Amino acid sequence: MSFSYWEHDSWFSNIDFTIVGSGITGLNCALELKTRYPKAKIVVLERGLLPNGASTKNAGFACFGSLSEILDDLEHHSEEEMVALVRKRMQGLDLLRENLGSENIDLQVNGGYELFTQNEGKLFDTCVSKMAKVNTLLNPIFGEDVFSITNNKFGFGKVQDNLIFNKFEGQLDTGKMMNALLQKVHAAGVKILNSVTVNGFVEGRDSVEVETEHFSFYTGNLLIATNGFAAQLGIPEVKPARAQVLITEPIPDLHIKGTFHLEKGYYYFRNINNRILLGGGRNLNIKGEETTELALTALIQQRLEGLLKNTILPGTPFRIERRWSGIMGVGEQKKPVIKKVSKNVFCGVRLGGMGVAIGSLVGKELADLID
Numbered sequence: 392m393s394f395s396y397w398e399h400d401s402w403f404s405n406i407d408f409t410i411v412g413s414g415i416t417g418l419n420c421a422l423e424l425k426t427r428y429p430k431a432k433i434v435v436l437e438r439g440l441l442p443n444g445a446s447t448k449n450a451g452f453a454c455f456g457s458l459s460e461i462l463d464d465l466e467h468h469s470e471e472e473m474v475a476l477v478r479k480r481m482q483g484l485d486l487l488r489e490n491l492g493s494e495n496i497d498l499q500v501n502g503g504y505e506l507f508t509q510n511e512g513k514l515f516d517t518c519v520s521k522m523a524k525v526n527t528l529l530n531p532i533f534g535e536d537v538f539s540i541t542n543n544k545f546g547f548g549k550v551q552d553n554l555i556f557n558k559f560e561g562q563l564d565t566g567k568m569m570n571a572l573l574q575k576v577h578a579a580g581v582k583i584l585n586s587v588t589v590n591g592f593v594e595g596r597d598s599v600e601v602e603t604e605h606f607s608f609y610t611g612n613l614l615i616a617t618n619g620f621a622a623q624l625g626i627p628e629v630k631p632a633r634a635q636v637l638i639t640e641p642i643p644d645l646h647i648k649g650t651f652h653l654e655k656g657y658y659y660f661r662n663i664n665n666r667i668l669l670g671g672g673r674n675l676n677i678k679g680e681e682t683t684e685l686a687l688t689a690l691i692q693q694r695l696e697g698l699l700k701n702t703i704l705p706g707t708p709f710r711i712e713r714r715w716s717g718i719m720g721v722g723e724q725k726k727p728v729i730k731k732v733s734k735n736v737f738c739g740v741r742l743g744g745m746g747v748a749i750g751s752l753v754g755k756e757l758a759d760l761i762d
C-alpha cells in the first residue's frame with residue numbers, strides 16, 4: 392500500500408506514540424499521554440471495526456471481588472497483597488468516574504450478591520465464617536462492613552437460602568462507557584485508526600518500525616495494550632480466556648436488580664433495561680476456551696440457558712435476544728503486566744476479569760512508563 396504525500400505527512404510521519412489496541416487500557420493510555428505531552432502526535436491502531444477484545448463485550452460490573460473470590464485470593468496472596476488488589480480496583484473505579492462522569496456511563500450502585508448452589512453448602516459456611524475477618528481487613532478502604540448476609544428475596548431456584556450481599560458493588564452501561572471514552576480521546580486530538588492489525592515491530596536505535604498487515608511506519612514509542620492477544624506480539628505472560636455471554640429480551644415486571652455472582656465468579660448476571668445479561672461457564676472447558684477466536688459453543692450456551700431457566704428465572708418465561716463472546720487476558724497471577732519490553736516498547740496487559748475496574752489505572756500506569 393502506498394500513501395499519498397498528504398496521507399504520509401498528516402497520519403504517518405513524526406509519530407511520537409503509537410498505541411496498539413483501543414480497549415479501555417489503550418484509550419486511557421492515550422488520554423494520559425496527551426495530558427502529559429499536549430503537542431505529541433499519538434495514534435491508536437485497532438484491528439476491529441469497533442474495539443474487538445473485551446472492553447465493548449463485558450458485563451459492566453463495577454466490582455472489586457465477591458467474598459469467595461477474595462477468600463480465593465487470600466489462598467495465593469498475603470493479606471496485605473489482597474487489600475492492595477482491592478484498593479487498586481477501587482482507585483481504578485474512582486478514576487473511571489472522574490474521567491467520564493457517573494451519568495455518562497450510567498453508573499448505579501445497586502449492590503452485588505453472591506449465590507451458592509445447593510452443592511455449595513460448605514463453601515457458603517466457609518464464606519460466612521470468614522466474613523467478619525474480611526470486613527475488618529477491608530475496613531481501611533471502605534470505612535464500614537462490605538459484606539453481609541441477606542435472604543433469597545429474588546426467588547432464585549436451587550440455591551442456598553441465604554445470599555451474601557456487597558453494598559458497594561455497582562453496574563454500568565458498557566456501551567456508554569466506551570462511547571464516552573472514544574469521544575474524549577477523539578476530542579483530545581488522538582487519531583484512532585480502525586481495521587489495522589499490527590503483525591509485529593522492529594526496534595531501531597531511536598524509533599520502532601511498526602509492521603501492519605498492509606503497510607509499515609516508524610514511531611518514537613510503541614505501547615501495547617492488546618490484553619488477551621498480547622502473546623501474538625511476543626508477550627508470553629498472558630493467555631487468552633474467552634468468555635461467552637447472552638442477553639434476554641425485555642421481561643415484564645422483572646424484579647431482579649443488581650449484580651450477581653455464582654460458582655466463585657465463574658457465572659455472573661445482572662439486570663439491564665428489564666433484561667437479564669448472563670455470562671460465564673468457562674470452567675466447563677478451560678482448555679477449549681483458551682482461545683482468541685470470538686465464537687460460541689453449544690456446551691456453554693446450553694448451561695447458561697439452563698441456569699436462566701432453573702436458577703435465575705424459575706417459572707418466568709424468557710427469550711434469548713443475543714449471544715456474543717469476548718476475550719480476556721489471564722495468567723498465573725492476577726496482577727496486570729505493566730512493563731518496558733525493550734528500549735522504546737512498553738506493554739500494559741493481563742487485566743483478568745476486572746478490567747472495567749482497573750483498566751483506567753493500567754492505561755495511566757502504562758503511560759507513566761515513558762520517562
Ligand SMILES: Cc1cc2nc3c(=O)[nH]c(=O)nc-3n(C[C@H](O)[C@H](O)[C@H](O)COP(=O)(O)OP(=O)(O)OC[C@H]3O[C@@H](n4cnc5c(N)ncnc54)[C@H](O)[C@@H]3O)c2cc1C
Nearest residue numbers: 412414415416438443444445446449450452589717746747
Ligand atoms: C464477556 C466478558 C465479561 C466481562 N465482564 C467484566 C465485568 O463485568 N467487569 C469487569 O471489570 N471486567 C469484565 N471483563 C473484563 C474486562 O472487559 C477487560 O479486563 C477489559 O476490557 C480489558 O481491557 P483492555 O483494553 O486491556 O483489553 P481489550 O478490551 O481486549 O482491548 C484490546 C484491543 O486490542 C485489539 N488488538 C488486539 N490485537 C491487536 C493487533 N495485533 N493489532 C491491532 N489491534 C489489536 C483488540 O481488538 C482489542 O480491541 C469482562 C470481559 C469479558 C470478555
